[in-house]
Amino acid sequence: MRLPLLALLAKEPAHGYELKQALEVTFGSAYPSPNIGQIYVTLGRLEKDGFVRAVDVEQSNRPNKKVYYLTAAGREALEAWVDEPTEGPRVRDEFFMKLVLAPLTGIADRMALVNRQRRHYLSLMRDLDELAERTDPGNRVARLLIEGAMLHLQADLDWLERCQEDLT
Amino acid sequence: MTTTPVIKAVGLVKIYQTGGLPVPAVRGVDLVVEPGEFVAIMGPSGSGKSTFVHMLGGLETRTSGEIWLDGKRADTLSESGWAVLRRQKVGFVFQFFNLVANMTVADNVELPALLGGATPRHARERREYLLAELGLEERAGAAPGQLSGGEQQRVALARALANHPRLLLADEPTGNLDSRNTRDVLKLLGKVHRQGQTIVLVTHDARVASMADRVVSLLDGQIVDDAPIARLQRRPAGTAGDIVELHG
Numbered sequence: 001m002r003l004p005l006l007a008l009l010a011k012e013p014a015h016g017y018e019l020k021q022a023l024e025v026t027f028g029s030a031y032p033s034p035n036i037g038q039i040y041v042t043l044g045r046l047e048k049d050g051f052v053r054a055v056d057v058e059q060s061n062r063p064n065k066k067v068y069y070l071t072a073a074g075r076e077a078l079e080a081w082v083d084e085p086t087e088g089p090r091v092r093d094e095f096f097m098k099l100v101l102a103p104l105t106g107i108a109d110r111m112a113l114v115n116r117q118r119r120h121y122l123s124l125m126r127d128l129d130e131l132a133e134r135t136d137p138g139n140r141v142a143r144l145l146i147e148g149a150m151l152h153l154q155a156d157l158d159w160l161e162r163c164q165e166d167l168t
Numbered sequence: 169m170t171t172t173p174v175i176k177a178v179g180l181v182k183i184y185q186t187g188g189l190p191v192p193a194v195r196g197v198d199l200v201v202e203p204g205e206f207v208a209i210m211g212p213s214g215s216g217k218s219t220f221v222h223m224l225g226g227l228e229t230r231t232s233g234e235i236w237l238d239g240k241r242a243d244t245l246s247e248s249g250w251a252v253l254r255r256q257k258v259g260f261v262f263q264f265f266n267l268v269a270n271m272t273v274a275d276n277v278e279l280p281a282l283l284g285g286a287t288p289r290h291a292r293e294r295r296e297y298l299l300a301e302l303g304l305e306e307r308a309g310a311a312p313g314q315l316s317g318g319e320q321q322r323v324a325l326a327r328a329l330a331n332h333p334r335l336l337l338a339d340e341p342t343g344n345l346d347s348r349n350t351r352d353v354l355k356l357l358g359k360v361h362r363q364g365q366t367i368v369l370v371t372h373d374a375r376v377a378s379m380a381d382r383v384v385s386l387l388d389g390q391i392v393d394d395a396p397i398a399r400l401q402r403r404p405a406g407t408a409g410d411i412v413e414l415h416g
């Protein structure tokens with residue numbers, strides 16, 4: 001969450017709620033909507049690290065709001081983030097851990113684990129398909145996010161098939 | 169009230185005997201598909217899934233076991249007997265469309281109805297209805313070769329549905345399509361399924377399989393899983409977000 005917030009603040013100063021809205025509008029309903037508490041906690045940490053600074057803006061009839069803006073150190077951190085390649089595929093897959101370790105304890109059978117997981121992936125896929133149906137076709141970012149999730153899911157399913165072939 | 173299953177396979181076995189050693193492809197499969205059900209068959213390549221659905225449609229002979237189609241014993245039929253039954257009861261969609269290249273789209277779709285004994289007028293009306301449903305009425309006079317892969321697969325689906333088949337069989341129907349054409353074919357499958365079409369479909373595409381009511385998994389010629397695909401419990405907000413976060 002830290003760096004996406006810095007990126008939004010590089011565009012223009014904003015208060016916490018505006019940042020939450022900007023994330024939601026940009027990424028659509030497929031994006032896990034951040035809760036406002038999380039955003040304020042993150043902003044607080046970024047402020048402590050010197051990446052953002054806050055100014056109090058007076059509002060009539062309401063408590064002051066804090067508007068955050070990016071510092072030079074914040075811009076550097078953002079540039080470093082953009083410049084470096086992003087982490088590749090996960091090797092810490094929770095299901096795989098379960099698949100390998102659970103049978104050793106005698107509490108689960110691999111075939112049953114794989115079968116249940118396959119059906120779960122298909123349920124998730126159906127959910128994504130319905131989400132895609134409900135997503136504004138004009139929101140390319142949101143659509144790509146869903147498409148990415150679908151491709152990952154397909155890869156997970158293909159991998160599951162390999163696990164079933166070799167481990168059961 | 170009991171209904172007659174559209175498909176009942178009992179102890180179905182297929183052993184290929186090409187060279188010296190017999191190669192078992194399907195090793196004792198039981199399957200019952202009720203009217204209106206949509207069943208996806210999944211499994212690694214070589215698991216016997218294609219052989220299995222080809223046997224269900226009479227496109228391959230079985231080595232042993234029984235196949236009942238719409239209450240009628242089918243596996244004991246002669247090749248021509250199967251052909252007649254298939255024309256009446258089964259529509260088939262393949263990965264590579266298999267349209268007749270030197271016939272128009274319209275004739276491709278009308279052919280099974282005409283072979284099935286429909287009057288030319290009835291065959292034409294059915295063809296017009298199906299092509300309109302699939303958004304292809306403009307392409308009726310074209311040759312299949314002039315169509316994109318996605319359009320050809322939609323024509324193949326129209327042809328498969330021309331005779332109001334009791335059973336639609338499909339073998340990797342989106343295996344050769346890009347994601348947009350896959351989506352179009354999926355929409356159609358969903359639509360005919362909602363209209364009550366019974367479907368048995370082999371696929372490795374999770375999007376296709378996720379539309380089914382039930383998934384059957386084959387491994388080494390045997391069923392290792394046969395169960396419905398559950399609906400996710402919808403939590404108020406963020407459900408989909410959780411999906412993307414977990415798998416994105």
